[in-house]
Amino acid sequence: MALSARAPTALAALVRPSAWPRELRDTLFVLGVTALVVLLQAPHQPLWIIALALALLLGRAGLALQQRPLPGRVLLSGLLLLALLATWGSHGSIWGQQGGTTLIVLLLALKTLELRARRDALVIFFLGFFSLLTLLLHSQSLLTALGIVLALLGLLSALVLAHLPVGRPPLWLAFKLAAGMTALGAPLMLLLFLLFPRFGPLWSLPNDGGVGRSGLSDQMQVGQIARLALDQSIAFRVEFEPGQRPTEQQLYFRGPVLSLFDGLVWRPLHHAQQVAPAGANAAAVLQVSGPPIRYRLTLEPSNRPWLLALEATPELPAIGGQAARLTPDLQWLAAQPVAELTRFEATAFPNFRLGPLQPDASLQIDLQLPAGFNPRTLQLAADLRQQLGPNSPPQAFIDAVLLRLRTGGYQYTLEPGLFGRHSADEFWFDRRQGFCEHIAASFVVLMRALGLPARVVTGYHGGELNPVDGVWTVRQSDAHAWAEVWLAGQGWVRVDPTAHVAPARTSELARLLAPPGLLEGALINLNPTALVQLRSLWEATNNRWNQWVLNHGQTRQFDWLRQLGIQAPQWQHLLGLLAGLLALAALGAAAWLHWLRPRPDPWLRLLQRARHVMQRNGCQLPAQATPRQISHALSQLPCDAATAAAWTDWLLQLEMQRYDPAQHPNLAALRRQWRSLPPLPVSLPSPAPQPSPLPRP
Template identity: 55%
Template sequence: MLIRLTTLPRDARDTLFLLLVIAWLLLPQTAHLPLWCSALAGTVLLWRGWLALQARPLPGKWWLLALLALTMGATWATHKTLLGRDAGVTLLVVLLTLKTLELRARRDAFVVFFLGFFCMLSNFFYSQSLLTAFSMLLGLLGLLTVLVNAHLPVGKPPLALAAKTAGWMTLLGAPIMVLLFVLFPRLAPLWGVPGDAMTGRSGLSASMQVGNIASLALDDSIAMRIRFEGRPPAQPDLYFRGPVLSSFDGREWRPPRFGAASRDGNNGAGAKLAVSGAPVRYEVTLAPTSRPWLFVMEAATQSPELPGYQSTMQADLQWRVDRPITDLVRYKVQSYPSFRHGPTQRMAGLQEFVELPPGFNPRTQALAEQIRSDPRHAGASTAQLVQAALERLRTGGYSYTLEPGVYGQHTADEFWFDRKQGFCEHIASSFVILMRAMDIPARIVTGYQGGEQNSVDGFWVLRQSDAHAWAEVWQAGRGWVRVDPTSAVAPGRTGAFQRLAAPQGVVAQTLGSLSPTLMAQLRATWEAVNNAWSQRVLNYTQGQQLNLLKDIGFQSPSWEDLSDLLLGSIVLASLAGAAWARWERSQHDPWLRLLARARKRLARAGIHSTPASSPRQLARQVLAKFNGGQIGQAQALHDWLMRLESQRYAATSAHPQSQRQELHRLRQQFSRLSWPA
């Protein structure tokens, strides 16, 4: 049987409502908290609710100290520290939930309130999406409702009244919030957000282990959004370059070993980038990666426009910045789809790109010898040998799959001769190993390929599921040439016909079965709204602030101008508010306002009156209506009404200052009165 909140004592009702608000704030955290912490929080909140319903005493302080010591030890064992983002959030959740077990006084409640505000903010450490912001706005209204309710007088004021006051407080504070958001100088973040491992999920990392993942779970989260100026290139041509991997130990591909030489090209295989044709101009909105990588469409000759970062192009054409990207960033790029890079003549620096570890993939090396010795390939050029390998992929029964199983020691051998299936990393790795076995310099390039255009806002969206690996092969006279062996196995993977998609939930499948286009349209609309939130709110940078100042007349704006404008706006708003309050008070008799408030409260209790009703008449009605069990409350209200009348009519000779003081005392007593129901 459900117990209505209105039938509970006030302490129990208010406690249950506070616990509900806390649970709402903690719910998004469960995906990031240790399992023991989530279980502890849920258990403590349920236990505290049961104690409130049963009016049982709270546990003693020694129990709480023991729980605190135990949870701090568990936090240390889990995170190996008590500092940092994850450990700090875990401790915050523990302290918030344990504090609910000693809610004995208003002081304890205030500690819980403000711990709740901190916990609400900590949700934004992990996600700043529109959905998170909306859910935390509801949490804010809940906390404000509880805070207002704690300041209401004794008795049992309805929660709806506190919620209404909290809503008005939020609306009144919204203009100040918007003003601070627009004008408060943007500062660098005070913390970094470390990246999580993406093992077993689609996405990019600094290295590539081949064959250790039995199945690949597609991550449908958005990696970046692209807005092209003018007509975008064809989808199969959208290759966004990331880390280049050329060092291979038999199981793992890693970046080049020559380190610093990759920055200046002194290794002999440097960039030597030459472009031709018309450039493609576009703007990238990149999600946080916790990596110092900038993804650009091949190939960009000029540094991307990213304020606050210093970017450099490596010899392998990868663009990097001076620190990891831990926030949403937006940068403009100019790329040339028609380009050539790398040395055009064979030199010593290319030797690293033909090295293979001894003792690995003997059958692949035998296959390379077989292709080389085939009379059809006598005297064949590098381009012809590449085509021979691609033809084998197209006609040899090879397939693209996300569940290839775990490979053994000889990953390329298993792919070419046994399994004949894998996802892009298996295909690219096996292809590059075959090329190197034929003494052809080759390497792996990782990044993103393809994407899809949002039909609502026109942005191109690339997801983590669009992460891709392809090959680059060196050819004399041309330099490094892109070869995508995956397109030979599954052409749809790099085209518009067979894009990878994560499995849909039950609701999405149901909507999709009812209307094939409905789910796609809903998704496009939601992502367009999220994109607007990202572009206009999350990515509201100091550059945009300064552009705003330029629009309103500042010639060379700076952050000092922002501070002066913000301070001036606050002062003007404060003066305007004070002037309005003074004018409003001069226009209305404060005594009549107080009487009108009393009349409104009495109407809720069933005592109706007219504007002509005097306080004495109202006092008589109160005694006449509540002459039973509520006689004490009725008498107190009667006396207050008589004092109100006396202040107005029986003190004509009193000093005006004394009258104002008496009216002030009456207003204070009005807020503490217990009104009959």
């Protein structure tokens, strides 16, 4: 493929695309594939990067259509310097995952301005391949994989065109060859995917703080978000054993437990580095009873160490080869942040007791309130103690506060507005509205003011059942906050105050939904169930992708080795098995190529045998001698008439078999006759005359 800027005039090119010359067509095809690669990077790059790259590609297409010369080195050097400075300004570096990927995208677009010959096209192809590889650092979802496959086929088609320099091969032929090469390489890719040892991730996924969006965080600052944007992305999926699905009131998945409060921010008491692996201490604070619920949970990457287990899960398997850890407040933590799709199987017990049954020093932290905050809430607590009596049981105070939430005009909303310094006061007396964080935090402040140990628990509640595959899907919008109050003889007891403000939120799993977009609204108006069905089908398909592709890790590989009889599998066994299968595949490919090798014509093989016999017996024949020429050469040999007649008859039958198929015997008969032919006499050359000896003097 000879790529250049030469083209017909812009008007002729635009009016009759079918008349474009080969180099113009191939140039525009390469630019289109490059634009697809750039667009795939759009979700992970700054907007100006994508806009600049697409502008460069459009400019290069305009130069090709208008038959204008390509930019000179001075302009290209200036654009390169601009790209370097802009990348540095956006990321603070031109190295690393973010800066390096941005620079690759810009270099890919800039290289098209030098697209003159096949060598330049090859550089663009390999930059495109590398850019597609960087997409996997950000996402390995099914949608990303489909986009990568489409762009890969486009790049391979352009690469095939570059190696078809003669004529004007159609684009469909190049695509067919590219698809064929991909199909031939698919078995090898599948083998490497299944058996190549899986080590820990080389990079962590980028951390998105998600400020102002639903989801979990390691701290909670109530009142600083005026509007909550619901994040519909999936947090995790859960599969329950048949007949063991919990009720809506039991679908609580526990995350960070917040006990420390400075008046503005709630923080956890226990951090990942402070918690020992689960053991005797965990068993001492957690007591389970009743029928269990077995489940399999697939956790999406969060770059957090939290393992969102169903309450209450006393044991978890090793995650990533390392034991999971259980905090004294019943939060499960992985040894490393969850940077890849993680799946585990566990058993939960909805009936459980947590914490000490009698007062001890560990409860003091859950009674502390900072001085100078929420004075009206403190006064409300004093009024309740006076109203109910100081000797009333703790449950009476809890019931009184929950009655206030049910009957006091409080509302559950996504737009509570900004709260000030005294957030609990504003909730109880002024605004009387908020989402679950406001309600739970204000409830815990009031409980502590009443002298009851209390804390905020964050996690997820509810979800929705996918009707396609029966998997329970929990989204970031299902993030929830509730309270725990310590009661003597019972330990920590879950109290969800949001359920008394909006009962449907917990009993019927109703959600406050963000307004639909333009396309989503059109689908809802056209067919109210179409959007739900399409989303369920897509999520079921994506879940299968997660389970069979992204979740194919070291654990599943080792399970296969155990099925093969290896009791203690290690990654060396995987390498050995992979090497053996690759060797078998190589031998199979060699045997296949041997089978497909060009085979000599059996008729020519018989003719060659006859010629070699004649030559071995002293008869000189050319390499292209025909059967009739060989029969004529028999006269050079001192053979009797019968032998000459037998050979002559066989050679003439061989000739007839080739040129008169209706009259000849088959080759098998000629091959049998060959074995019964009489031997030919050897015709020795006449000895050369010897010089006479010289007479002796």
